[in-house]
Amino acid sequence: MFSRRQLLIGAGSLSLLTMVSPRGFSQQKKSTRIILLGTKGGPSLGTSGRSNPSTLILINDIPYIIDCGYGTSRQLLSAGVSLNKLRYIFITHHHSDHNLEYGPLFYNAWITGLPIQVDAYGPSGLGKMTQDFFNYLKFDIETRIVDEGRPDPRKLIVAHDFNKPGILFENDDVKVSSCLVRHPPIKLAFAYRFDAKDRSVVISGDTAYAPELAEFARGADVLVHEVMYLPGVEALIKQLPNARRLREHLMAAHTLPEDVGKIADRAGVNTLVLSHFVPGDAPSITDEQWSDSVRKHFKGRIIVGKDLMEI
Numbered sequence: 001m002f003s004r005r006q007l008l009i010g011a012g013s014l015s016l017l018t019m020v021s022p023r024g025f026s027q028q029k030k031s032t033r034i035i036l037l038g039t040k041g042g043p044s045l046g047t048s049g050r051s052n053p054s055t056l057i058l059i060n061d062i063p064y065i066i067d068c069g070y071g072t073s074r075q076l077l078s079a080g081v082s083l084n085k086l087r088y089i090f091i092t093h094h095h096s097d098h099n100l101e102y103g104p105l106f107y108n109a110w111i112t113g114l115p116i117q118v119d120a121y122g123p124s125g126l127g128k129m130t131q132d133f134f135n136y137l138k139f140d141i142e143t144r145i146v147d148e149g150r151p152d153p154r155k156l157i158v159a160h161d162f163n164k165p166g167i168l169f170e171n172d173d174v175k176v177s178s179c180l181v182r183h184p185p186i187k188l189a190f191a192y193r194f195d196a197k198d199r200s201v202v203i204s205g206d207t208a209y210a211p212e213l214a215e216f217a218r219g220a221d222v223l224v225h226e227v228m229y230l231p232g233v234e235a236l237i238k239q240l241p242n243a244r245r246l247r248e249h250l251m252a253a254h255t256l257p258e259d260v261g262k263i264a265d266r267a268g269v270n271t272l273v274l275s276h277f278v279p280g281d282a283p284s285i286t287d288e289q290w291s292d293s294v295r296k297h298f299k300g301r302i303i304v305g306k307d308l309m310e311i
């Protein structure tokens with residue numbers, strides 16, 4: 001894989017930075033970095049400091065962005081990634097908390113300047129959504145092409161729709177594959193797995209308890225899994241006229257902490273990261289409340305995710 005000389009050169013150029021670890025140790029920067037851009041489940045804009053869902057994986061400094069909730073561009077900048085470095089986008093499913101900023105993220109990269117060449121992957125409908133976004137901004141885009149001499153952005157992105165799980169692509173750095181998960185009423189909801197040379201990372205997307213996800217994540221170093229805390233949800237929805245229906249939907253579509261623990265245990269991952277919190281705007285729920293029931297089943301390292309946390 002790497003010669004000793006390459007490793008030494010690489011090590012010399014790395015800076016030390018503080019990594020999240022249970023003991024708070026600083027670790028040396030890895031070539032695969034995971035940064036949580038937005039950890040709040042759901043489309044509403046929060047007041048608790050959590051941005052809408054998005055996760056960044058940097059592999060040899062190339063960004064792979066999984067989901068584009070509102071605020072993703074800004075969070076990417078806050079993570080220190082220039083927007084014109086945008087290269088790969090993955091959408092797990094077509095709920096708006098996962099795709100609302102898909103078009104705008106690409107637009108923001110384009111307006112930042114070249115070089116950009118983006119490949120986007122997502123369930124069926126992504127290509128149409130991409131075209132629709134360009135239609136939505138047709139006037140602005142065509143004005144800027146003529147007036148400012150910019151390249152045509154429609155030629156700088158390829159949307160790859162898919163409707164079956166499997167290997168999506170492989171390059172020199174990483175193999176990316178997908179797994180169908182359970183998120184009714186949406187039929188096409190996928191988890192993604194990134195097998196890089198130094199780490200493997202699985203992002204659950206939105207899912208109810210899905211044992212097949214544990215198989216998919218088997219042996220991964222890091223599993224980023226969504227989570228729903230039922231007492232918190234019940235406290236929030238009890239006043240609503242549609243509380244019963246809403247509770248049924250949430251129970252069918254998301255995963256309770258103890259079930260997240262079962263998935264992580266069955267998968268045998270080293271580190272479990274909780275993200276996509278439902279409810280996402282309830283700062284009174286402590287890290288212990290999010291993780292206690294998880295810990296009953298999973299003995300590995302558990303991280304309660306926060307925006308811009310690096311793992």
Ligand SMILES: [Zn+2]
Pocket residue numbers: 041042053095097098206276
């Ligand atoms: Zn969601």
Ligand SMILES: [Zn+2]
Pocket residue numbers: 093095183206
């Ligand atoms: Zn969803």
